[in-house]
Amino acid sequence: xxxxxxVLIHNLQAQLAVLQGAIxxxxxxSPEIVKDWQRSHSExxxxxxxxxxxxxxxxTPQNLSLQVEIDKQLKMLGVDLAMLQTSRNPTTWQKRxxxxxxxxxxxxxxxxxxxxx
Numbered sequence: 001x002x003x004x005x006x007v008l009i010h011n012l013q014a015q016l017a018v019l020q021g022a023i024x025x026x027x028x029x030s031p032e033i034v035k036d037w038q039r040s041h042s043e044x045x046x047x048x049x050x051x052x053x054x055x056x057x058x059x060t061p062q063n064l065s066l067q068v069e070i071d072k073q074l075k076m077l078g079v080d081l082a083m084l085q086t087s088r089n090p091t092t093w094q095k096r097x098x099x100x101x102x103x104x105x106x107x108x109x110x111x112x113x114x115x116x117x
Contacts (some may be wrong), residue, residue, distance in 0.1 A: 002057060002058060004057060005052075005057050005058075005059065005063070006115060008051050008052050008057075009052070009111060009114050009115055010115070011047070011051075012044065012047060012048055012051075012052065012111075013108070013111045015040075015043075015044045015047065016044060016104065016107060016108075018040070019037060019040045019041060019044065019104075020101075020104040022036075022037060022040070023037060023097070023100055023101065023104075024101065027094070027097060028090070028093075029087065029088065029090055029093040031085050031086075031087075031088075034081060034084050034085040035085065037081055037084075038078070038081050038082070038085065041074075041077060041078055041081055042078075044074070045074050045075075045078065048070070048071065048074060052067065053067060053071065062113075063114055066110050066113055066114045069110050070107060070110050070111075070114075073103055073106055073107050073110070074107070076103060077100060077103045077104075077107075080096060080099050080100040080103060081100065083096050083099075084096040084097060084100060
């Protein structure tokens with residue numbers, strides 16, 4: 001695995017950690033804030049697509065399958081955020097908020113597998 005690939009994965013992981021921290025620090029219903037999260041998520045997904053997926057970097061078969069899983073989880077995170085934004089009921093918000101939080105745990109697991117840490 002190339003050093004460049006590792007740097008990009010760490011960069012992606014750092015961007016997601018910032019978003020995860022923002023989401024974790026807002027446990028109460030706040031649709032306005034979710035728009036900021038969605039904007040960040042969109043930037044993260046664009047970075048992933050342009051810098052990691054659609055590049056000439058040489059990737060091992062294992063990392064290729066991890067990329068597929070990361071891509072899927074990033075898309076699902078986008079769905080979670082869309083659902084979170086439409087949540088008005090505090091109970092529904094809490095459930096959606098937890099789903100988004102759980103998604104970050106899974107993404108972090110994939111990053112650990114990608115970097116061998």
